[in-house]
């Protein structure tokens with residue numbers, strides 16, 4: 232137990248050291264992090280989104296302080312030598328405590344998800360300070376997953392792959408059930424596979440599959456149609472996300488043909504994900520194939536998103552993102568073809584960029600399986 236705490240605190244200490252180095256590089260005097268995922272990334276503590284202020288104050292030099300409501304303090308696993316706790320009582324002014332810790336800072340970096348309320352209250356208490364987004368100092372670190380994070384993503388990915396395999400083996404009943412029923416079934420399986428949270432379980436049948444983020448509803452799944460399932464959750468703090476399609480019966484020729492194009496596009500984009508390649512090139516690799524086949528107008532979204540503690544985070548695999556892939560980037564590759572009013576399809580794997588090339592996290596069958 233002691234050894235485990237030691238290992239955990241060295242991970243967080245290392246991350247905080249790198250944040251402080253980035254702050255020094257960028258001339259940031261203090262970084263303020265409230266709700267959101269930067270806080271657990273640096274401290275292991277996940278703040279509840281409460282009206283009571285929780286804020287990690289990270290000075291460029293010296294130990295960070297977690298300003299926290301006293302009633303929440305027992306939930307914090309204190310990491311000695313990493314950060315200290317400053318609990319506040321119901322009659323205290325927590326913003327004044329933060330301002331005191333940040334006094335004298337001229338450049339302040341603020342987490343994206345800090346509530347506007349806290350920032351508005353803080354502004355007059357740090358006169359003359361200029362503000363930046365903390366994503367500049369924490370984001371580049373969070374985009375590069377370390378070995379512990381990669382293992383967590385792989386474990387979460389393997390868990391949803393087992394559900395995908397059940398789907399493809401016909402062991403998740405589809406015909407005669409509503410999309411919502413199948414979605415609830417997937418959600419239960421995501422939990423049973425060890426996730427602490429279900430983030431989404433999209434089930435879209437036939438023409439509904441043409442809507443990429445379709446909300447599963449009362450539509451009953453029939454025989455002979457495509458069913459798109461895109462599901463994921465959070466397991467030990469890290470997210471899973473995969474999409475597989477099946478057909479309830481014989482696969483119509485048009486759908487078989489389109490799926491071959493989709494599969495080729497997805498594979499090309501996975502293969503394009505080498506270290507140093509701009510993110511937009513991965514998008515182009517998929518889009519080129521779908522466009523050349525005449526379905527370009529039906530591929531209506533970016534090819535992928537980064538994934539980690541959040542389902543959608545940097546780096547985004549999209550035209551216009553010229554940032555090169557870095558070893559440790561984790562992202563989805565999920566091209567789709569959506570023909571309005573008729574059918575849709577998507578194929579999604581999480582991939583990790585490594586010096587040896589792209590490492591797919593998801594391993595379930597890529598085939599469009601015909602379920603009889």
Ligand code: ZN
Nearest residue numbers: 461472473579
């Ligand atoms: Zn997905």
Ligand code: ZN
Nearest residue numbers: 472563565579
């Ligand atoms: Zn995704």
Ligand code: ZN
Nearest residue numbers: 494498597598
């Ligand atoms: Zn394949």
